[in-house]
Amino acid sequence: MFSSQQRWLLFIVCWIVIFCQVSFSENLKNQPLRIYQIDVNTGDAALIVSPTNKYVLIDAGDDRYNYGDTVLRFLRTLGITHLDYLIVSHYHEDHIGGVPWVVYGLSGFGSNDSIIGWCYDRGDTYTTSMYLNYVNAVGTKRRTVALGETLDLGGGVLMICVAKNGKVLSGDSVLPNSGENYRSLAWVLKFGLFKFFTGGDLVGYNVTGERDVETILAPVVRKVDVMKVNHHGSRNSSNNIFLDSLRPKAAVISQGTHPVNNNHPHQEAIDRLVAHNTYIYQMNDNPTGGTIPNGYGRILNTTATITVNQASFIINGDEYLLDGAVRDGACLAIIVPKDTIVAGTIINPKALIKNLGNMTESFRIRCRIDNAYNYTQIIYGLAPNDTITVTFDTAWYPISGCYQVVCSTEVFGDTNCSNDKQTTTLVVAFYDSELAGILEPMPFSQFYLGDTLIPKAIVKDNSAYAYPCSVKIFCLIRNSNNLIYFDSLERYSTPQTTDTIIFSPLVISGLEQGVYQCSMWVRRENDLVTTNDYQSVIFSILDPNSITEEKISPIINPHPGLIISMYDVSGRIVKTIATNNFRVSNTWFNNILPGVYFLQIDGKHTKKLIILPK
Numbered sequence: 001m002f003s004s005q006q007r008w009l010l011f012i013v014c015w016i017v018i019f020c021q022v023s024f025s026e027n028l029k030n031q032p033l034r035i036y037q038i039d040v041n042t043g044d045a046a047l048i049v050s051p052t053n054k055y056v057l058i059d060a061g062d063d064r065y066n067y068g069d070t071v072l073r074f075l076r077t078l079g080i081t082h083l084d085y086l087i088v089s090h091y092h093e094d095h096i097g098g099v100p101w102v103v104y105g106l107s108g109f110g111s112n113d114s115i116i117g118w119c120y121d122r123g124d125t126y127t128t129s130m131y132l133n134y135v136n137a138v139g140t141k142r143r144t145v146a147l148g149e150t151l152d153l154g155g156g157v158l159m160i161c162v163a164k165n166g167k168v169l170s171g172d173s174v175l176p177n178s179g180e181n182y183r184s185l186a187w188v189l190k191f192g193l194f195k196f197f198t199g200g201d202l203v204g205y206n207v208t209g210e211r212d213v214e215t216i217l218a219p220v221v222r223k224v225d226v227m228k229v230n231h232h233g234s235r236n237s238s239n240n241i242f243l244d245s246l247r248p249k250a251a252v253i254s255q256g257t258h259p260v261n262n263n264h265p266h267q268e269a270i271d272r273l274v275a276h277n278t279y280i281y282q283m284n285d286n287p288t289g290g291t292i293p294n295g296y297g298r299i300l301n302t303t304a305t306i307t308v309n310q311a312s313f314i315i316n317g318d319e320y321l322l323d324g325a326v327r328d329g330a331c332l333a334i335i336v337p338k339d340t341i342v343a344g345t346i347i348n349p350k351a352l353i354k355n356l357g358n359m360t361e362s363f364r365i366r367c368r369i370d371n372a373y374n375y376t377q378i379i380y381g382l383a384p385n386d387t388i389t390v391t392f393d394t395a396w397y398p399i400s401g402c403y404q405v406v407c408s409t410e411v412f413g414d415t416n417c418s419n420d421k422q423t424t425t426l427v428v429a430f431y432d433s434e435l436a437g438i439l440e441p442m443p444f445s446q447f448y449l450g451d452t453l454i455p456k457a458i459v460k461d462n463s464a465y466a467y468p469c470s471v472k473i474f475c476l477i478r479n480s481n482n483l484i485y486f487d488s489l490e491r492y493s494t495p496q497t498t499d500t501i502i503f504s505p506l507v508i509s510g511l512e513q514g515v516y517q518c519s520m521w522v523r524r525e526n527d528l529v530t531t532n533d534y535q536s537v538i539f540s541i542l543d544p545n546s547i548t549e550e551k552i553s554p555i556i557n558p559h560p561g562l563i564i565s566m567y568d569v570s571g572r573i574v575k576t577i578a579t580n581n582f583r584v585s586n587t588w589f590n591n592i593l594p595g596v597y598f599l600q601i602d603g604k605h606t607k608k609l610i611i612l613p614k
Contacts, residue, residue, distance in 0.1 A: 033157055033191045033308040037228060038074050039283055039300075040067040042256030042264070043094035046198060046228065047074070048189065051155025056085040058187075058198060060098030063130060065258060068098025072105040074303070081106060085151060086119040086138065089200025090184040091126040094260075100137040120145040122164050122185055145185060157191045162220050163199065163213060172216040179209035181231060186213075188221055192359075193322040194308045197221055197246060198228040204239030214238070218245035225313060225322065226306060229253045229273070233265025233282075233290075243276040249320050252281045252304045255289065263288045281315055311359040312412055321413030328356035329363045329409035330419035335389065337369075340427040340467070342526045343400040351407040353379065354387040356416070364410040365390045369426065370403045372396070376410075400430035400464050429466035433493060433522045434532040435473075436460040439500070441518050441539040444572045446598065447508055448544045453477075455487070455503040457520045462529070463495035471524045475503045479516045493524070513543045540567070540600070566609075567598045 031051035038045040040061030048056040057075075061067035075083075083106075088096050107115040116138065123144035125131070135142065148169050151159040160169075163186035167173040174182065184200030204214030214230065214237070224246045230237035233253040251273055255264040265282065267290030273280055280297030281304050292298070300316060307314045311325035321327065335350040349367040362380045367373065375394045382388055408421040439456035447453055455475045471493040477485035487503040519536040527533070566575040574597065592611055599607045 031155060033155070033194070035189075035196060035226075035306040035308070036074070037252045037254055037283065037304040037306075038071055039303045040070055040098070040254070040256075041065065041258055041284065042232070042261045043067055043097070044089070044200070044228075044232070044254050045071045045098065046254075047078075047080075048153070048157075048159075049078075050153035050157040052153065052157075054084045054153040054157075055080055055082065056087060056151070056153065056159070057083050057102065058087045059089055059095040059200070060086075060102050062094040063097030063101070063133075064093070064260070066101075068101025069105070071098050072102050075102065075106070082115050082117075084117040084153070086116050086141075087145075087185065087187070088119065088121040088134065089198075090122060090180050091128070091131045091134070092180055092201065093128065093130040095200065096134045097130050099134045103137040116141045118143050120149075120161075120185070122183055124165070126180075155191075157189065159187050159189050162186050162188050163202065163217050166211055166213055168213065168217045169220045170216070174211035174213055174216065177209055177211055179211065182211040182213050184213075184230075186217060186221075188224070191308055192310050193324050194313055195224040196226050196228075196306070197224045197248075199230050201231040201237075203231055203234070203236040204242050205236045207236050210236065212239070214242035218242045221246055223323070224248050225320065226250045226252065226315070229265070229269065232262070233269045234262065235266035235268040238269045238272050240272060240275075243272055243278070247276060248278050250279045250281060250315055250318075252283070252306075252315075254283050255286060257284045257286050261286055261288070265289050267291065279318070309362065311357065311361060319412045325413070326358040326415055327361065327411050327413045328416045328419070329361065329411040329414060330354045330356050330416075331365070331407050331409050331422045332387065332419075334405055334407045334422050334424050337398075337405060337426050339424070340429055341398065343398060343428050343430045343528060345428075346395050346397055348395050349373070349375075349392045349405075349407070351390050351422070352387060353382070353390050353409060355382040355384055356419070358384050360384065361411070365392075366408050366410055367392055368406045369396065369398075372398070372403065398426075398428040400428050402427055402465060427465050429526075430462075430464045430528060431466050431469070431524060431526045432462040432529040432532070433471045433524045433527060434460040434462055434529070435520055435522050435535050436498065436532075438518065438520055438535050438537050441537060443537040444539060444567065446540045446542055446567065448542050449508055449511065450544075451508050453506040453508055455485075455506070455518060455520070457501045457503075457535075458498060459493070459501050459522055460498045461493040461495050463493075466495045468492045468494045469524065471522055473501050473522050474520065476519045477506065477516055479512070479514055484511065484516070508541055511541050513541060515540055542598070563601075565600045566592075567600065568595070 033051060034049040036047040043061040044059040045061040046058040060071045119138040119141045120143055145161050147161060147164050149161045162169045165183045181201035181203055184202050186199035189196040202213045203210045204212050206212050218241050222245055227246055227248040229251050232255040253265045270290040270292055274293055274296045280292050282299045284301055285299045305316055311327050312319050312321050332352040332354050335352055337347050355361050360381055360383050364376055364378050366376045373396045375392050377390050377392050379388055379390055403426040405424045405426050436458040459473060470490055472488060472490045474488045485506050516539055517536055521534040564577050565573055568574055594611050597609045599609050
């Protein structure tokens with residue numbers, strides 16, 4: 001029996017396992033299906049990669065011209081070392097010739113057990129040496145597929161065999177003959193709303209040695225999104241009854257350019273595809289083949305890659321919306337930036353996005369801020385009716401100004417464009433309050449005991465794109481020893497205005513004579529310039545009872561080591577000297593204009609001096 005602690009631990013482990021399984025399952029829903037029609041020139045080879053990374057190889061190209069090696073190198077490029085299924089459509093050498101290259105290349109000669117799950121073919125035998133090479137390569141992994149057999153590739157991908165040896169899933173069949181093409185295996189692949197058809201070298205006309213399988217297969221397959229065109233696009237393939245039923249949006253023609261190309265694709269097949277409004281992806285240019293009219297297809301000269309999501313599929317960059325898929329990515333709101341921010345604020349734009357479609361989606365979201373910012377972010381696996389906040393990775397460092405912000409979803413095939421975009425106006429404000437000057441006390445001015453000092457200052461608001469907001473202004477007066485005055489005011493400041501600030505009066509009484517400092521400063525939230533917030537001035541306070549008046553003519557003989565400062569009536573210092581044990585004579589006053597001055601000794605004792613004209 002388990003103890004209570006062990007039971008609790010087992011309970012936690014079980015929930016972790018369940019959570020991991022659910023998370024893994026949900027993740028698989030968001031993975032694409034990939035189909036590669038490999039460029040093997042005139043032959044055929046296709047690789048299917050399911051969302052659960054199961055690998056199916058259908059045919060492997062021709063043994064001539066080393067196209068089997070082309071398939072092998074393609075698998076190695078994708079890091080594939082194991083094939084869950086190898087499918088051979090029929091026994092012509094341009095389809096099975098490359099199989100030994102692939103099998104022996106992946107595993108080494110005679111060791112196919114480790115690299116093949118099962119190899120499916122139509123059964124029976126064939127008389128060519130290439131057929132024998134194929135049989136020897138796959139060995140015991142060879143199996144005869146049953147009509148209607150279904151391969152589960154995981155992630156919601158199913159492959160159903162719908163034709164084999166001239167028989168179709170409905171029970172219809174064609175008269176046997178000596179031909180090999182009409183015996184080809186045909187498969188329908190399904191993944192959600194997506195359907196894909198591949199049928200080897202099936203034909204749609206009763207020609208020498210061949211039988212029309214396409215006509216009896218058409219009602220079995222019905223509507224598909226993409227088809228691999230039968231028999232390399234020969235004139236005997238893709239008949240009108242077949243195309244009427246399948247109505248593919250796109251078709252891939254696997255054909256080549258080397259001399260063994262039979263002039264594929266033929267113009268007759270191309271014309272029938274064009275008449276059914278099917279866009280054609282031709283694997284290689286062939287000057288001796290037919291010509292695709294402008295606007296109805298293109299020549300790839302490379303592998304055709306089909307990427308299938310839940311709502312759309314993409315072929316070499318061209319996207320197609322799946323029938324029944326409703327795609328509607330809505331931008332509900334711009335979360336960041338909002339209305340007004342301060343210059344220099346670092347922001348990562350954010351938007352609220354909702355999937356109003358009926359499929360789990362991946363969306364591209366774009367944010368533009370005039371010409372200053374233009375970035376995209378991709379979100380993956382957003383379920384129907386779910387919302388998500390998208391944060392753009394790239395930060396923005398705004399400068400002051402007025403901007404238009406646009407956030408939008410970019411979804412191919414969006415059924416409702418009216419909700420794709422949100423627009424707002426952003427103001428990036430610049431805040432700066434400046435203490436432009438101190439009006440009172442003036443620098444080096446003098447006040448007497450009994451005077452009233454009313455501190456005043458000029459405050460300037462240099463802000464731009466900003467609303468009026470609170471500004472605090474402070475005034476402080478002190479001498480070297482004591483704080484004698486402090487006052488503050490708060491007011492709403494308007495951008496681009498200048499104001500005179502008047503503090504409460506200071507009645508000067510009971511103070512020592514001497515030099516004082518008046519400091520003023522401003523404070524505001526979000527002030528971006530602080531070097532212009534503060535100013536200070538020096539002024540003097542004098543005791544009128546200690547001031548004597550004399551007409552200067554005698555020599556002044558202060559004590560050694562004292563500091564003598566001379567001020568004019570505005571309080572501006574005119575001259576300063578340290579006595580340093582020498583006499584101060586009348587020559588010290590040379591070049592001083594006549595007038596009234598104050599001589600301050602050691603910052604304490606003051607004399608009123610009158611300098612007379614000579």
